[in-house]
Amino acid sequence: MIRKYTYGKPFQTEAVVLQQKTESGALPYFQEIKEDGTLTLTYEMDPKDVVYGLGENVRGINKRGWIYESRCMDDPVHVETCHSLYASHNFFVLSGKETFGVFVDYAGIISFDIGYTHLNQLSMTPQESDMDIYIIEGESVLDIVRQFRELVGMSYIPPKWAFGYQQCRWSYMDEDEIREVVKNHRENHIPLDSVYLDIDYMERYKDFSINEETFPKFPEFVQEMKDQHVRLVPIIDAGVKIEEGYDTYEEGVKNNYFCKNADGTDFVAGVWPGRVHFPDMLNPKARDWFGKSYKFLLDQGIEGFWNDMNEPALFYSEENLNNVFAKLGDYQGRNLDNDIYNEFLGMIHGLPNNRDDYKLFFHNVNGKMVRHDKVHNLFGYNMTRAAGEAFEELEPDKRILMFSRSSYVGMHRYGGIWMGDNKAWWAHLLMNLKMQPSLNMMGILYTGADIGGFGDDTTEDLVMRWTQFALFSPLMRNHAAMGTRYQEAYSFDNTDTFRKIIEIRYALVPYIYSEYMKAAIKNDMYFKPLSFVYPEDEHAAQVEDQLMVGESLMCAPVYTQNATGRYVYLPEDMLMIKAKGTEDYICEKMTKGHHYVEVALDEMLLFVRPGHILPLVKPADSVEQLDTDNVKVIGYKNQAASYEMYDDNGFTRNYDLDKNITTIKVSADGDVEVEGAKTLKVTTELY
Numbered sequence: 001m002i003r004k005y006t007y008g009k010p011f012q013t014e015a016v017v018l019q020q021k022t023e024s025g026a027l028p029y030f031q032e033i034k035e036d037g038t039l040t041l042t043y044e045m046d047p048k049d050v051v052y053g054l055g056e057n058v059r060g061i062n063k064r065g066w067i068y069e070s071r072c073m074d075d076p077v078h079v080e081t082c083h084s085l086y087a088s089h090n091f092f093v094l095s096g097k098e099t100f101g102v103f104v105d106y107a108g109i110i111s112f113d114i115g116y117t118h119l120n121q122l123s124m125t126p127q128e129s130d131m132d133i134y135i136i137e138g139e140s141v142l143d144i145v146r147q148f149r150e151l152v153g154m155s156y157i158p159p160k161w162a163f164g165y166q167q168c169r170w171s172y173m174d175e176d177e178i179r180e181v182v183k184n185h186r187e188n189h190i191p192l193d194s195v196y197l198d199i200d201y202m203e204r205y206k207d208f209s210i211n212e213e214t215f216p217k218f219p220e221f222v223q224e225m226k227d228q229h230v231r232l233v234p235i236i237d238a239g240v241k242i243e244e245g246y247d248t249y250e251e252g253v254k255n256n257y258f259c260k261n262a263d264g265t266d267f268v269a270g271v272w273p274g275r276v277h278f279p280d281m282l283n284p285k286a287r288d289w290f291g292k293s294y295k296f297l298l299d300q301g302i303e304g305f306w307n308d309m310n311e312p313a314l315f316y317s318e319e320n321l322n323n324v325f326a327k328l329g330d331y332q333g334r335n336l337d338n339d340i341y342n343e344f345l346g347m348i349h350g351l352p353n354n355r356d357d358y359k360l361f362f363h364n365v366n367g368k369m370v371r372h373d374k375v376h377n378l379f380g381y382n383m384t385r386a387a388g389e390a391f392e393e394l395e396p397d398k399r400i401l402m403f404s405r406s407s408y409v410g411m412h413r414y415g416g417i418w419m420g421d422n423k424a425w426w427a428h429l430l431m432n433l434k435m436q437p438s439l440n441m442m443g444i445l446y447t448g449a450d451i452g453g454f455g456d457d458t459t460e461d462l463v464m465r466w467t468q469f470a471l472f473s474p475l476m477r478n479h480a481a482m483g484t485r486y487q488e489a490y491s492f493d494n495t496d497t498f499r500k501i502i503e504i505r506y507a508l509v510p511y512i513y514s515e516y517m518k519a520a521i522k523n524d525m526y527f528k529p530l531s532f533v534y535p536e537d538e539h540a541a542q543v544e545d546q547l548m549v550g551e552s553l554m555c556a557p558v559y560t561q562n563a564t565g566r567y568v569y570l571p572e573d574m575l576m577i578k579a580k581g582t583e584d585y586i587c588e589k590m591t592k593g594h595h596y597v598e599v600a601l602d603e604m605l606l607f608v609r610p611g612h613i614l615p616l617v618k619p620a621d622s623v624e625q626l627d628t629d630n631v632k633v634i635g636y637k638n639q640a641a642s643y644e645m646y647d648d649n650g651f652t653r654n655y656d657l658d659k660n661i662t663t664i665k666v667s668a669d670g671d672v673e674v675e676g677a678k679t680l681k682v683t684t685e686l687y
């Protein structure tokens with residue numbers, strides 16, 4: 001059951017697709033406190049209550065014990081005391097003495113204090129009290145999540161090739177460097193489906209342009225890569241370079257498609273290309289125009305994009321920069337003692353992503369000027385929506401890969417996200433795991449973090465362990481920042497080990513794809529905390545380093561350096577697969593409870609649930625080359641089980657569950673029956 005409560009006059013975010021009527025009574029569960037015009041809603045938690053959700057944030061699967069703030073931020077140093085990352089995901093479920101879900105549909109800045117100020121108090125404080133709050137009740141946490149997902153609409157579905165392994169690096173400078181990356185994968189038979197184009201493919205960082213010196217024959221190059229089953233995925237940045245004669249800039253100025261200053265002139269910020277204007281993503285006409293601009297690349301054979309810097313990140317606003325320059329001279333010749341030095345530094349450090357700068361510009365929403373800071377969290381969402389809506393028109397019969405850095409609830413209908421600029425830290429491998437189910441709760445299913453870590457120099461063992469976990473993620477992309485150590489799968493001594501790990505991903509692609517499609521179509525989660533599947537098991541709620549992956553699997557990665565094993569908790573008897581590769585693994589039946597399992601650096605663990613089977617295929621160099629008609633299933637002897645495999649052509653938009661399901665049934669005697677869409681050849685391996 002969903003009930004909606006309205007405070008003040010909320011900005012219509014269009015996060016919700018199933019419109020609800022506002023209730024007349026008071027908001028249940030919460031107490032309202034008003035102090036100095038600020039509204040705070042509080043709830044007294046039971047010490048045992050668990051809080052799930054809030055999407056992209058630091059800390060645990062259980063969000064208790066910290067204060068989170070929805071304020072989309074470009075912050076490349078995600079230490080555990082950060083309050084905000086790139087997104088605003090104001091949905092959580094409190095589970096315990098009372099169980100209910102809360103979605104605060106609010107475009108501005110809001111904080112969620114979940115046991116920070118007071119251990120057992122949850123409180124929500126919006127910047128201004130104009131918001132819709134949805135209270136959701138249901139039979140279980142998962143049921144509440146499903147209702148929420150129905151409320152906000154179906155998740156985005158990428159093309160099937162986007163379930164392959166993908167390689168990115170900020171500093172692949174030209175065609176030849178990319179050819180080399182592809183060659184190194186192909187020669188080593190490390191599967192690969194795409195290579196990303198970071199900002200250097202553009203001409204002076206101009207959106208919808210191509211550097212003709214480094215990519216002289218772009219459409220031919222795109223085709224050359226496609227002939228090798230590799231897609232190129234260019235980046236699109238939020239800021240449009242100010243440059244006379246540049247069409248995107250000139251069209252934007254002429255039609256008033258850019259965000260404005262209070263005086264009606266176009267707002268100027270600094271980002272990659274230097275001085276830029278921000279397209280007014282909240283203005284429907286500007287959105288339509290910006291989205292249609294992707295056509296420039298679609299026409300050259302591009303089938304996927306990633307949207308960056310759309311918090312929006314700014315290096316500086318021109319206004320603040322001028323102020324800083326005006327003041328700089330005052331410091332010259334002065335004795336910079338502690339206080340003055342800090343003031344001086346603070347001025348410079350205060351230039352990027354300055355909170356006050358977000359108050360300087362305005363959006364034109366159907367004729368009304370809205371100050372940016374009041375709708376700050378909707379920018380990235382609407383940039384991706386711009387593209388998503390345009391793709392529906394420009395490519396009605398084709399799925400286009402799209403994911404974004406910044407997001408708000410509702411953006412999951414148009415694309416996925418990657419988890420932004422993480423670091424080559426072991427802690428961020430674990431953070432990656434914990435964020436997955438929280439993001440799935442928001443409807444963001446196509447997601448993953450930069451494998452190996454984006455910032456700082458990585459190590460071979462970290463990339464290995466990370467790849468062993470990330471091979472379960474729908475978005476599986478290795479990415480690193482300019483200036484850091486190279487971390488492609490062939491860059492280290494043990495290329496064979498990397499190949500074997502990535503091959504496991506390809507053996508799993510039919511399973512991962514099936515589970516993704518079923519989750520998207522049925523508003524389910526692909527990654528779940530153990531407690532969502534085993535709500536009666538008190539210990540399951542304690543487990544924050546294992547996840548359920550679709551219906552058949554549980555994963556338990558090693559995320560500690562130099563560890564040669566780990567503790568695993570099994571909420572029921574399971575079949576453990578300890579794998580070095582698709583031809584090199586052992587299976588062992590294990591009993592419910594705690595275990596210590598040895599896991600060498602080149603090994604990883606998968607657990608198959610009883611009553612379930614795991615379908616596998618032979619790996620190939622790319623998703624397109626997989627033979628999905630010959631399937632091996634791993635399961636239990638003397639147990640009847642079945643699996644619904646989803647398959648389709650992988651690129652059209654008619655996702656028909658009934659038509660595309662093939663059911664594989666294994667009887668207690670081990671007999672196999674295949675029914676439905678496809679004729680499969682199935683072999684079994686039962687334990």
Ligand code: MIG
Nearest residue numbers: 170198199308405420421481
């Ligand atoms: O300020 O385009 O998160 O993935 O490589 C850095 C360069 C801008 C941030 C993205 C990252 C990307 C980088 N971008």
